[in-house]
Amino acid sequence: MQRESSAGRRDFLRTSGVLTGLLAAGSPLALFAPSRAWAVDLTTLTSAEGAILLAVCRTIAPHDGLEDAAYAVVVRAIDEQASRDESFAKLIREGLATLGRGFASADEPTRVEALKRIESSPFFQSVRVSTLQTLYTSPLAYAYFGYEGESFSKGGYLTRGFNDLRWLPEVPEEDSGPVPGA
Amino acid sequence: MAETAPASPRTRFAQNDDGVVVIIGSGAGGGTLAHELTRRGIRVVLFEAGKRLTLEDFSQVPGEAFAMLTWLDPRTQSGTWTVREDFPTLPSWTCKTVGGTTVHWTGACPRQQPWELRARTEYGDLPGTSLIDWPIAYEELEKYYDLAERRLVVTRRHGVPGLPASNKFKVMYAGAKALGYQRVHTGYMAINSQPADGRPPCLQMGFCVQGCKIGAKWSTLYTEIPRAEATGNLDLRAECMVTRIEHGPDGRVTGVVYRDPSGREQRQRARLVCVACNAVETARLLLLSESGKFPRGLANSSDQVGRNYCHHVGGFVWGCFDKPVHAWRGAVLAGVVEDETKNDPKRGFVGGYHLELAMLDLPSLPLAGLPYMWGRELAAVMEDYRNMSGMFICGEDLPRPDNRITLDPTVRDQYGLPVAHIHVDDHENDTAMRTHAQTQATRIFEAVGARRVVCSRATPATHNMCTARMSADPCDGVCNGWGQTHDVPNLFISDGSAFSTPGSANPTLTIVALALRQADYIERQMSARSI
Structure with a gap:
């Protein structure tokens, strides 16, 4: 029993990794971060695996203005899922191994070519879905893309711009309707 | 604020009470029918597989509403439609909660058009289809459309004002008018444009699909169901999934088998049973109820149960502009172009389509709106989120005998029962219509300066329909023009499964109209002791 648990502990230490970075001065993400330096701990993937995975995520959804910190959140989500699900962890590890260590530092056309070759693989599809599910859900993404999100607590958009577009003509009354309370 | 709390004290009917009407499913069909029967003094046990939520439970936090409301029991699929590739685990998006899909629907209430109820006659004998005419004429349905629109307080009908134009509607309107379209407006919507029915007007929150937190949008959850409860004649059993409909030696149904909230098997006797589980699960339940007497499934002597599955030609079109639209603000679907709902085979296809306003919240856009896209192409569209507007195509697809719901031979649900398998091959008519609709939507956006569509x-x-369809000839379908099954006189189909063909209208209003009409029939038949 004890031997098993200490083996598990060693295994954990061997495989856990960390991703680190520094936010650019004036980054919109700085609004949400306590300091410019950031670090994301990984419990299942190694630092090297995390770096490859981060490059995969950025290639799937390449927003030049979004910093690595935003993609590191995706890596952490995938790492968390991997820590709960052994077969998922295996899928991710093997996929990353296939791409190889050089992937993280390759230029974008090379990374795109490499991913196109595995586009229909369960590995790619899993990472693509995880990237889309996580990347656009964070407050960081809301700020970057200008999305205002939840509106119930603010009384909806009735008085906050649901009809503030002025670069096209107004719709005649017969095809529209009255604004309540206006 | 709309009322969602159950009336007290809760009504309970005995499980061996064989005088009750059992309704399975609490959405547009089942919830409406329950109210109509109970207010006439008929005792109803209403089964719902999902939980009962309140407006306070609804969430605008990404992903929470989807997890809370959606039917997530497994389903499998096959066929040439692209949904198989893009959404392998979610062929159909329906709800599992009290109120059914009326909790997540967008509120659009167009009617079927008279000629759409004569699809076989109008379109002819098209190869690869199983078209039939509806056994009822539009004139018979018209009165119930009026009643349904008043019940749902549909805008732009019966003197109810339209919803105000949102930013994204201004885009649609200007573009459509530039193309010469005439019938463009903010839609026939079951969303309050002014206080009505004890519910407030729309606050333009932009979260119709997550469950309207103020109840401005009609849902049986806070209209028909509490009103049915207030009669003292409704026993609502939430979190109770019916797994089988039972019958006696004479072939008439006698009750249902269900799992209670703790998963234990229970039985409820019934005088008659109405099935309203949304077209995929309605077909599945009939197939699961096979017996020695009904070896192919209940009410399936025609072998039509599950066949002719229709789901509308659907899909988004996104336009990206140089200036902001902020399209996420405001009611999701409040806008429509009706000009293409005609049947004009010169366009290269039969049947028509609506172009409806649409938008997705930021997290949903890449998942539901651009599901196969990645790389620079995806990033470029997402970077335009502020400046985007959207439309949704809703067109008539054609029934095919092999587009059907069957029981999956291997995959089981939490109760060990076979899950629904959905097979869809697109008909060339569907493909031609989709191309035409995409072209027209693109032209609309380009007419107002879109630099990317x-x-x-x-x-x-x-929109799931036609899997237990009404037919004049019992060989062609599962039920008659009242939704009463051809094989079993005290078994009714009370949801979109009963549509003979899908038409181009969003189905909810027609489901409600048919439920109101069916309630009249059931009452008459029960009074006459015919059922």
């Missing part, structure tokens, strides 16, 4: 492929089916 992106068309999505088909989305998971939200």
Whole structure:
């Protein structure tokens, strides 16, 4: 029993990794971060695996203005899922191994070519879905893309711009309707 | 604020009470029928597989509403439709909660058009289809459309004002008018444009699909169901999934087998049973209820149960502009172009389509709206989120005998029962219509300066229809023009499964109209002791 648990502990230490970075001065993400330096701990993937995975995520959804910190959140989500699900962890590890260590530092056309070759693989599809599910859900993404999100607590958009577009003509009354309370 | 709390004290009917009407499913069909029967003094046990939520439970936090409301029991699929590739685990997007899909629907209430109820006659004998005419004429349905529109307080009908134009509607309107379209407006919507029915007007929150937190949008959850409860004649059993409909030696149904909230098997006797589980699960339940007497499934002597599955030609079109639209602000679907709902075979296809306003919240856009896209192409569209507007195509697809719901031979649900398998092959008519609709939507956006237009492929089916269809000839379908099954006189189909053909209208209003009409029939038949 004890031997098993200490083996598990060693295994954990061997495989856990960390991703680190520094936010650019004036980054919109700085609004949400306590300091410019950031670090994301990984419990299942190694630092090297995390770096490859981060490059995969950025290639799937390449927003030049979004910093690595935003993609590191995706890596952490995938790492968390991997820590709960052994077969998922295996899928991710093997996929990353296939791409190889050089992937993280390759230029974008090379990374795109490499991913196109595995586009229909369960590995790619899993990472693509995880990237889309996580990347656009964070407050960081809301700020970057200008999305205002939840509106119930603010009384909806009735008085906050649901009809503030002025670069096209107004719709005649017969095809529209009255604004309540206006 | 709309009322969602159950009336007290709760009504309970005995499980061996064989005088009750059992309704399975609490959405547009089942919830409406329950109210109509109970207010006439008929005792109803209403089964709902999902939980009862309140407006306070609804969430605008990304992903929470989807997890809370959606039917997530497994389903499998096959066929040539692109949904199989893009949404392998979600062929159909329906709800599992009290109120059914009326909790997540967008509120659009167009009517079927008279000629759409004569699809076989109008379109002819098209190869690869199983078209039939409806056994009822539009004139018979018209009165119930009026009643349904008043019940749902549909805008732009019966003197109810339209919803105000949102930013994204201004885009649609200007573009459509530039193309010469005439019938463009903010839609026939079951969303309050003014206080009505004890519910407030729309606050333009932009979260119709997550469950309207103020109840401005009609849902049986806070209209028909509490009103049915207030009669003292409704026993609502939430979190109780019916797994089988039972019958006696004479072939008439006698009751249902269900799992209670703790998963224990229970039985409820019934005088008659109405099935309203949304077209995929309605077909599945009939197939699961096979017996020595009904070896192919209950009410399936025609072998039509599950066949002719229709889901509408659907899909998004996104336009990206140089200036902001902020399209996420405001009611999701409040806008429509009706000009293409005609049947004009010169366009290269039969049947028509609506172009409806649409938008997705930021997290949902890449998942549901651009599901196969990645790389620079995806990033470029997403970077335009502020400046985007959207439309949704809703067109008539054609019934095919092999587009059907069957029981999956291997995959089981939490109770060990076979899950629904959905097979869909697109008909060339569907493909031609989709191309035409995408072209017209693109022209609308380009007419007002779009510098990029992106068309999505088909989305998971939200409009599920025709899997237990009404037919004049019992060989062609499962039920008659009242939704009463041809094989079993005290078994009714009370949801979109009963549509003979899908038409181009969003189905909810027609489901409600048919439920109101069916309630009249059931009452008459029960009074006459015919059922």
